[in-house]
Amino acid sequence: MAFTVQLVVDSSDPHVLADWWAETLGWDVEHQDETFIRAMIEQGHAAEADTRIHHGNLVWREGAAINPADGAGPRMYFQQVPEPKSVKNRLHVDVRIGDEDAAAIRDALVARGATVLHEGRQGPHTWVTMADPEGNEFCV
Numbered sequence: 001m002a003f004t005v006q007l008v009v010d011s012s013d014p015h016v017l018a019d020w021w022a023e024t025l026g027w028d029v030e031h032q033d034e035t036f037i038r039a040m041i042e043q044g045h046a047a048e049a050d051t052r053i054h055h056g057n058l059v060w061r062e063g064a065a066i067n068p069a070d071g072a073g074p075r076m077y078f079q080q081v082p083e084p085k086s087v088k089n090r091l092h093v094d095v096r097i098g099d100e101d102a103a104a105i106r107d108a109l110v111a112r113g114a115t116v117l118h119e120g121r122q123g124p125h126t127w128v129t130m131a132d133p134e135g136n137e138f139c140v
Contacts, residue, residue: 007076007093010085011134014078015054018064020133021076024109025095030065030075034058085135093138102128105140
């Protein structure tokens with residue numbers, strides 16, 4: 001039996017971080033259906049406090065997801081958690097950029113709020129370890 005995976009990222013503001021990662025990867029933020037959300041509130045399955053407005057749309061407060069435009073690859077889900085990140089990730093995302101200019105991509109990510117943590121090398125392969133605006137590590 002084969003399974004699929006979803007990557008889940010803890011976040012203090014999942015909608016803002018989902019936007020950041022969607023732009024970073026060239027993916028799409030998953031649409032949230034306002035009609036469905038309102039129906040859940042009207043039926044008593046949710047409360048207004050479970051929602052928020054993001055970019056003018058009613059969304060679930062505690063989560064947002066992004067997907068590759070072509071549907072290939074795992075979905076990334078950003079979930080709201082109360083505590084800030086405090087230790088190194090045990091799992092991280094490698095952003096594979098192919099033949100793109102790594103220095104230009106690093107600089108663009110820094111300009112958008114990422115932090116360079118360190119650079120690595122193994123034989124002919126090089127990478128830069130970075131942190132997203134909430135401190136989650138990833139490599140380019």
